[in-house]
Structure formats: structure tokens, C-alpha cells
Amino acid sequence: MPILTISGLRKSFGTTEVLKGIDLSVSNRELVFIIGPSGSGKSTLLRCINRLEEPTGGGIAFDGVEVTDRSTDLNALRRSMGMVFQSFNLYPHMTALANVTLALRKVLKKSRDEADAIGREALAKVGLSDKTASYPSELSGGQQQRVAIARALALDPKIVLFDEPTSALDPELVGSVLAVMRDLKAGGMTMLVVSHELRFARDAADRVIFMDQGHIVEEGPPSAIFNEPREARTRAFVAGLLR
């Protein structure tokens, strides 16, 4: 039984159609990887799922709720979907702990003590127990991204959407973030990940989706997509990544 079912999803910006009918379902505890060339619509797809972008057509069902319904409580929906961005987007005027607890306090109305306890636990999960009082400017990129992951996890989401979580990081910092994502996977978190970390995809992904020009061109287990892609476009893209 899938937790997320996307059907016929379309999105246009003005007259240019960026998503041209996406069908995709994600099961509970599954890690689905999305790859594809720049501009193929990967970020737009993730952003439609929590409606940071308004889809122009099609449907998204998440955990029994029709996401695109007008009556859907967006803010309630969003707290059960974590999102992690390429550029971290931490709040620069708040400590790591305050970044993680803001939504706990404002959205879930937890007391400061309760929120802090949950926040510390989330930061411990990403290996940053000793950085609770640090400001983002005092943290490395890898640490900042892990705080951002803790911020998403603190709300106990049912899925986490990752948009190129390691692309802005120096190579030596990528590992720390991937390690956290591996832990999440081992803990049974459902994840939808846009990334081009091939090794990670091979090890951890249950399924790889290849997108091009607003379509899903091909999908399958990592071994199939990376070793014997059926479509010429997939083959060319994967060959480029491996080079």
C-alpha cells in the first residue's frame, strides 16, 4: 500500500510545461531516488508534493489525504512531510536548537521544555549533540545540512523529501550527510531523494527514477538503471554521471 501516490501530475510556469504528467507511487519505508538532467523538473516535482508550488493538473494522494484538494489543511500536511534543501536554508538568527524547535513550538504548540527535549534528541540523531547552541554561521556546510535534517525530523514526518542535499557541500563533507541519510533509511524512514550521489544510490535506494523534460523516462532498481538502462536517454545520462 503506497503512502504517496502521484498521478498525471502537471505543472506549468506560464506557457512552459515543466511536469508533463508524472505517475509515481512511493511505499512506506521505501527510498526512491530521482536523477535527471538539469531543468528536467526534479525540484519542481518535490515542491509540488508539499505544495510549495501549486500543481496545474493531476493528483497527489499522501497518507489518505488528497494534497491538491482545496480543503486540505496545508500546514497540517506539511508537518508530516519533511523537506531538506540544497542550500540548507537554516534561520541565521537562531541557534541550531532554535532552528529545530521553531515549528515544534509554533505549529505543534509544545512548551519550550518539551520542544527543547525533542530538539536535542533530533540533533543527537544527526550527531550534533555538542552544537545545539551554535549559530549556522559557526557550523560547516555538512553540519548545517544535518541541522536542517534534524529540523525536518523533529516533527516526526512520515516522509522526507531531499532536494540535492549534498550538492552544495565540499566533497569531504558529503559523507557525514549521507551517513545520516543511511541511518534514516535503516530506521525505516520513507524518503524521496533528488541526488546524483551514485554510490549512495546503489547502496541505499530501493528504486531509481530517471526524469527528463518533465517525464519519467525509466524506473527500476539501482542495478538495472545504472548497469543496463533500457532507454537511450537514460543510458546517455548515466554514462555521463559515471565518467
Added chain:
Amino acid sequence: MTAWERFLETFFKPELMVQYWPDILEGVVVTVQIAAAVVVTGLALGLMLASVRAYQVRFLNLFIVIFVDVFRALPPLVAILLIYFGLPNIDIVLPSFAVLWLVLSFVLAAFAEEIFWAGITSTPKGQWEAARSTGLTFSQTLLSVVLPQAIRLGIPPLTNRTIAITKNTALGTVIGVSEILSQATSAQAFTGNATPLMMGALAYIILFIPIVAVGRWIETRFAWRRA
């Protein structure tokens, strides 16, 4: 009489200094009160207008932009005279200190609105998205995430502007607010000697030098550090 003695006689006549310092002090109190009131209401109104503008309601935005442009374009003296001498004709009589306070508050609010608004628009889109993706509403995001950053960004440019506008309390003299300059000029007219004016000038300097110094401290303290 030597030139030096004439100079002292004109600007620092001891008897007049003794006689008029209580009046000047009274003026200082009035100036401080009005300046403090202007800073509080002007900045608060400016921040409020900038926040309302973030909601992008068309007719409200139009109103805000017109308000801001008018009070940035109009010399404060003109607004003060217009309101003080104009409103009584439609049976609204405001005390002179209230007119001074209102006009200067509006001028400060206009500049503050622009500065806070610039801070709001320069907050990266990713900040909004991160907050909204954790379920915060638009208002919660504005209040907890965007405004604190916009205010910090605005503090250095606002400090100078605030000091410049509070000095305009001296304009109160044309409508008879008994602030420093007004006390000094009436004493000057009465005695035919510039000593009270010099005392007024000294009072402004003593009053504003600490404020300028605090302003400089605030500017460096809040210089924005980013990752």
C-alpha cells in the same frame, strides 16, 4: 573692549547663562520627551506598515506606498505648518506638541517602512520555503523568521535616519513648542544677546553626542554576519 571680550559678551555672558539655564533645561526635557515619543511611534508604525505590505493586499499596498512617498517627499516643516495652521479651519485643533510629534513620527515611519520593507524583500526565498515546509503559516513565518532578519538588516541605515529625524524636533519652534530652540530664541529676542542661542546649541550637542555614539555602537554591533 577687545574683540575677545566682545566675543565672550555676545556668546557667553555669565549673567544670562545663570538667568536662562532653567529655561533651556525645560526645553531639553520637552525635546527629549518628543524625540523619544517620535522614535517609538515612528519605528513601530514603520515596522507595522512594512509587515502589512508583505501580505500584498492591493489597496492597502497602494495606501502604504502613497503614504511613504508623500512623507519622504514633503519637507517636515511644510507638513508641520500645513497641519498646525490648516486643521483648525476644519475644526480640528491639535496642540502644537502633538502636531510636531505626529509629523515627525510619520516621516520616520515612512523611511523606516522603506528600510524594513527592503529587509523583508531581501530575505532569501529559501527562508520562507524552509519555514512553510515545516507547517508554519505565512504570518508565523513573517513574525519569527523574516522580520527578525529584516530588522537586523535595517538597523544600521535606520540609526542615522532616526537621529536625523529626531533633530527635527527643533522645527517645533515655528509653532511654539517649548523645546530647546524655542526657549533659546525667545530668550535671545528678549535680551538681544546670542548667549541663550549658544546655550541651546550646547544643549543639542550634549544631548545628541551620546546618541550619535550609541548609534555608531549599534551599527557595528549589528553588522550582519552570514555563513
